[in-house]
Amino acid sequence: MAETLKKRHSIPRIELANITKQYPGCLANDNVSLTLMPGEIHALLGENGAGKSTLVKTIYGVVSPDSGDIIWDGKAVSIKSPSKARELGIGMVFQHFSLFETLTVSQNIELCLTPLQLTKIGNLASSITALSEKYGLNVDPDSYVHSLSIGERQRVEIMRCLVQSVKLLILDEPTSVLTPQEVSGLFQVLRTLAQEGCSILFISHKLHEVTEVCQQATILRAGKVIDTCEPAKETPASIAKMMVGELAEQDAGYSKKEGLHTVFSMTSLNLATKHPFGTSLKDISFELKAGEILGIAGVAGNGQDELMAIISGEDERNTGAALALEKQSIGQLSAAQRRKLGMAYVPEERLGRGAVPDMSLTENTLLTHSQGFIKSGIVQWKPLTDYAKKLIAQYKVKCHGEFSEAKSLSGGNLQKFIMGREIGQNPKVLVCAHPTWGVDVGAALAIHQALLRLRDQGAAILLVSEDIDELFLLADRMAAVCDGHLSPVVKTLDTSIDEIGQWMAGTFIHSPSHHSEETTA
Numbered sequence: 001m002a003e004t005l006k007k008r009h010s011i012p013r014i015e016l017a018n019i020t021k022q023y024p025g026c027l028a029n030d031n032v033s034l035t036l037m038p039g040e041i042h043a044l045l046g047e048n049g050a051g052k053s054t055l056v057k058t059i060y061g062v063v064s065p066d067s068g069d070i071i072w073d074g075k076a077v078s079i080k081s082p083s084k085a086r087e088l089g090i091g092m093v094f095q096h097f098s099l100f101e102t103l104t105v106s107q108n109i110e111l112c113l114t115p116l117q118l119t120k121i122g123n124l125a126s127s128i129t130a131l132s133e134k135y136g137l138n139v140d141p142d143s144y145v146h147s148l149s150i151g152e153r154q155r156v157e158i159m160r161c162l163v164q165s166v167k168l169l170i171l172d173e174p175t176s177v178l179t180p181q182e183v184s185g186l187f188q189v190l191r192t193l194a195q196e197g198c199s200i201l202f203i204s205h206k207l208h209e210v211t212e213v214c215q216q217a218t219i220l221r222a223g224k225v226i227d228t229c230e231p232a233k234e235t236p237a238s239i240a241k242m243m244v245g246e247l248a249e250q251d252a253g254y255s256k257k258e259g260l261h262t263v264f265s266m267t268s269l270n271l272a273t274k275h276p277f278g279t280s281l282k283d284i285s286f287e288l289k290a291g292e293i294l295g296i297a298g299v300a301g302n303g304q305d306e307l308m309a310i311i312s313g314e315d316e317r318n319t320g321a322a323l324a325l326e327k328q329s330i331g332q333l334s335a336a337q338r339r340k341l342g343m344a345y346v347p348e349e350r351l352g353r354g355a356v357p358d359m360s361l362t363e364n365t366l367l368t369h370s371q372g373f374i375k376s377g378i379v380q381w382k383p384l385t386d387y388a389k390k391l392i393a394q395y396k397v398k399c400h401g402e403f404s405e406a407k408s409l410s411g412g413n414l415q416k417f418i419m420g421r422e423i424g425q426n427p428k429v430l431v432c433a434h435p436t437w438g439v440d441v442g443a444a445l446a447i448h449q450a451l452l453r454l455r456d457q458g459a460a461i462l463l464v465s466e467d468i469d470e471l472f473l474l475a476d477r478m479a480a481v482c483d484g485h486l487s488p489v490v491k492t493l494d495t496s497i498d499e500i501g502q503w504m505a506g507t508f509i510h511s512p513s514h515h516s517e518e519t520t521a
């Protein structure tokens with residue numbers, strides 16, 4: 001397939017030649033060369049911190065390389081800004097969307113177009129409708145963004161690129177926030193675009209998706225291209241091996257356990273959302289037991305954020321006895337008081353909520369981990385830095401040491417550090433969202449092992465995730481949230497991906513037998 005593409009179009013869409021980018025103390029891209037033909041879907045793979053984001057940001061004009069050339073449609077170009085990239089026909093969909101919720105789809109798209117582009121397009125709404133039909137994007141120009149699901153918002157971002165006649169579309173981990181159905185819809189759109197000659201560059205840690213949709217892959221390690229392959233001829237395991245070596249073949253030792261006594265409970269919690277486009281929690285009850293992992297599946301935006309915030313105490317409303325830790329009511333306690341009692345959290349948002357971007361890793365450790373590190377009001381820096389160093393080594397966090405600022409770490413490395421920091425508190429209750437989001441296969445395995453070890457030591461773990469496969473691997477019992485309702489809680493071994501998928505779509509909500517606690521023994 002890739003061969004025929006190359007024969008059909010002799011001029012590559014883009015060629016990167018010896019791109020090098022040095023950050024203080026870190027060679028993020030080291031003589032990277034890569035060629036993309038028109039109509040080629042190309043995966044950029046590598047461990048956390050391998051240099052993938054740096055490379056795509058270079059193409060999109062966000063990062064300027066120290067040396068190397070970019071050749072676009074046969075001509076050397078200098079891409080100094082995203083607007084220059086867009087002018088050439090390069091579009092990028094980031095992991096975090098940048099849409100205004102109070103505006104319509106059309107208004108959002110209009111904001112990123114120049115007056116000249118707008119004149120060329122003419123009627124923007126009809127152009128969106130036409131493109132939507134052509135590519136099966138199902139995007140209504142008049143819908144308000146707040147009413148759209150995550151998958152729909154992503155399609156708006158893609159539409160934003162399409163109206164600008166994109167010739168190269170870059171997607172940074174596009175599937176991590178989508179349901180399985182949305183992922184197959186996205187792939188269909190990508191295939192149609194590619195058939196028309198649009199090149200696609202795709203960063204992903206989900207290797208089975210790469211083998212399904214990409215024709216070529218470039219694998220980076222420590223900033224260098226270490227291999228290329230045709231994913232269709234590989235397996236996820238063989239690609240993982242190229243990325244991280246032998247580790248990929250290990251098994252985390254997954255097993256299912258029966259929980260012991262109840263450690264944490266939520267009883268008939270009703271909570272109106274504070275956010276105009278948030279989700280109210282509706283009569284939620286569940287029990288979390290010592291020595292178990294309870295997984296909560298759901299499409300983003302169905303109450304997960306609100307649930308996490310009220311459990312952690314970040315939402316400061318007093319819920320009294322609706323929340324209990326070891327039979328004591330904790331709904332009236334602050335987040336810090338709950339932490340002192342043995343609760344730990346990993347929020348979805350790494351920078352800003354999981355870690356303070358401008359603080360070092362050592363300082364970030366102190367934020368949630370003061371026990372033993374503060375004596376008579378004075379910070380004990382030596383044990384604190386030693387502990388941060390230990391976390392860095394244990395979770396193989398790639399950084400320039402314990403004094404690196406959180407914002408200088410790649411996404412996956414920061415996630416590893418935050419997970420390590422929270423697991424390291426040996427909490428009684430650990431509540432975490434998307435534990436391995438953006439984390440490479442090797443590191444995901446290490447995080448899984450750490451979570452299972454923590455469970456086996458008797459901790460009660462609540463995992464909130466959109467990744468159903470991961471929940472089935474880790475959770476002992478499972479439930480799903482939809483529109484602020486919690487489904488029945490069942491043993492993982494007694495349910496199926498199909499049933500949980502239906503619950504994620506809300507089939508349990510109107511059923512007369514719906515109640516929030518387990519019915520099966």
Ligand SMILES: Nc1ncnc2c1ncn2[C@@H]1O[C@H](COP(=O)(O)OP(=O)(O)OP(=O)(O)O)[C@@H](O)[C@H]1O
Pocket residue numbers: 023024026027028046047048049050051052053054055398399407408409410411412413438
């Ligand atoms: N602004 C910065 N200052 C210093 N170092 C940086 C900066 N941005 C990135 N780095 C370093 O450059 C290296 C490559 O980071 P990059 O974000 O490109 O990796 P990645 O392959 O995209 O990782 P991930 O899969 O975790 O997103 C990392 O070691 C990172 O710590």
